[in-house]
Every structure is written in structure tokens, then in C-alpha cells.
Amino acid sequence: MANIDLSTFDKILVLDFGSQYNQLITRRIRDLGVYSELKSHKLSAKEIKEMNPKGIIFSGGPNSVYADGAFKVDPDIFKLGIPILGICYGMQIMAYTLNGGVEKAENSEYGHADIEITADDATLFKGLPEKQPVWMSHGDLVTKVPEGFESVATSKDCPISAMQDLDRKFYGIQFHAEVRNTKYGNDILKHFAFDVCNAEANWSMNDFIDLQINHIREVVGDKKVLLGLSGGVDSSVVGVLCTRQLVTN
Structure with missing residues (x-):
């Protein structure tokens, strides 16, 4: 990635x-x-x-x-x-x-x-x-x-x-x-x-997802994560992103 x-x-x-x-x-x-x-x-x-x-x-x-x-x-x-x-x-x-x-x-x-x-x-x-x-x-x-x-x-x-x-x-x-x-x-x-604005259409949501997963990797490293899910959108999205990067932790 x-x-x-x-x-x-x-x-x-x-x-x-x-x-x-x-x-x-x-x-x-x-x-x-x-x-x-x-x-x-x-x-x-x-x-x-x-x-x-x-x-x-x-x-x-x-x-x-x-x-x-x-x-x-x-x-x-x-x-x-x-x-x-x-x-x-x-x-x-x-x-x-x-x-x-x-x-x-x-x-x-x-x-x-x-x-x-x-x-x-x-x-x-x-x-x-x-x-x-x-x-x-x-x-x-x-x-x-x-x-x-x-x-x-x-x-x-x-x-x-x-x-x-x-x-x-x-x-x-x-x-x-x-x-x-x-x-x-x-x-x-x-x-x-x-x-x-002469902006260029050079961004996608996949770029954002990659960015957040990289950020999780940098912050967590080889530590374990305890995540409490409320069932709301915010915590659910965090949970999905974490499982993509932290499958075993």
C-alpha cells in the first residue's frame, strides 16, 4: 500500500x-x-x-x-x-x-x-x-x-x-x-x-482509506487495540479500518 x-x-x-x-x-x-x-x-x-x-x-x-x-x-x-x-x-x-x-x-x-x-x-x-x-x-x-x-x-x-x-x-x-x-x-x-479554482480531479475515497490505514499502522505499530463499538457510524468505520490493518491485534 x-x-x-x-x-x-x-x-x-x-x-x-x-x-x-x-x-x-x-x-x-x-x-x-x-x-x-x-x-x-x-x-x-x-x-x-x-x-x-x-x-x-x-x-x-x-x-x-x-x-x-x-x-x-x-x-x-x-x-x-x-x-x-x-x-x-x-x-x-x-x-x-x-x-x-x-x-x-x-x-x-x-x-x-x-x-x-x-x-x-x-x-x-x-x-x-x-x-x-x-x-x-x-x-x-x-x-x-x-x-x-x-x-x-x-x-x-x-x-x-x-x-x-x-x-x-x-x-x-x-x-x-x-x-x-x-x-x-x-x-x-x-x-x-x-x-x-482550476482544481484537478485527482482524489478518490480509496486514497482517503489508504491514508487512514497508514495512519493506524503508524500510531499502533505492533501493539494491540481494544475497540468499543457503539453501533454508530463513526465507531463502525473505525472498526472496519482497524480490522483491515490489525487483523491479529
Whole structure:
């Protein structure tokens, strides 16, 4: 079994702002063949730079950017020259941090909506229908795009449903591309990963399994392991990986 080094794979970071779909975002990116990690929104620009990602995704979240204790982001992240995609709250925190406008929506949205693409050069929607169904879940919305951005999609209750800054490769979508209810969500994530971030599809789950088994071998060595199984997914996966490497111990 070859030693696997994660630094050899192109990586897209997902910053966690509290969305119930966080793990799903990383799953969708990994399904494209690009390695993805879920990390805290508290990561500094310096820490992110050291990780050398090809791109960053800001997840959604349940709160308003104006709420007490609202999750914020290190503004220096926007100076790294790394492409960024903001999803739902991620779009709002991008607009808020870059001095755009964010306000409480007159009509909160949760569920199906139809958006219309309004710009010919909307990178994330290249080759997709002008009108398409998406899944919205938000109480606030972006009312003014930051300097350098343009609005590229609209809907009945969300005039700025998507925005982009082509020069800095910053993108925001008010809907959830990671859920199946957004018909072309996977295509949107593909455009971000490959057309915007220029990531290479050079990762697979088999690589991850090999990496974890190698790690178990290094940590355990020739010692014995006592593993308590709860019956849940986490402990069961650990058990399977251990039995692959530690058959006799």
C-alpha cells in the first residue's frame, strides 16, 4: 500500500458557519474527485494560506449577520487571491464583510424557488438554463452588492440571488447548490471547482482509506487495540479500518 500525502491533492476548504448541510458540501466536492475539508469559520487568513487550498466555500448558517454572536470571517481572507464561493449565509457574510448591503428579508424563504440568470457572463451558470429551480433557506438577503460585484441572478422574493466579482473570483449564491432540490446545483459546484479554482480531479475515497490505514499502522505499530463499538457510524468505520490493518491485534 502506497503512502498517501494529502498535500499532493488539490483541495477546496469549506468553512463552517453552522449550516446543517456542511458535510453535504464537502461530500459534493469530493464526489467531483476534488479533496475537500470542513474547517471552522474561525480560521485566520494566515492559517488558510498555509493550507494552500485551490478554493474556499463559505457554508450557510442559521443566523443573521447582525445577530449577537454571529459567525464572522477574517477579512484578510479576501486578500489571499484565492477563489471564494459563499452559499446562503456565506454570501451574506461575504457581502457584509466587503461593505455591501444585507437586510432582513420582507418574506423569509424556505423551500423551492425559481431563479432567472440575468448576466451573459455568469460563470457559475455557464451552459445552464436561463430559468432554473433552486432551494432557498434564508431570513436575510443581500440588498446591495459590494464594490466590484454584479448581480447575476434574481428571483421573485430575492432580487440578488447570485453575485460575482470576476476579477477577484468571488461568487455568492443565496440558495443551496449542495442539495438535490437545486436542479443544477452539481453543475454550479463543478463550475466553481474546475472553471474558477482550476482544481484537478485527482482524489478518490480509496486514497482517503489508504491514508487512514497508514495512519493506524503508524500510531499502533505492533501493539494491540481494544475497540468499543457503539453501533454508530463513526465507531463502525473505525472498526472496519482497524480490522483491515490489525487483523491479529
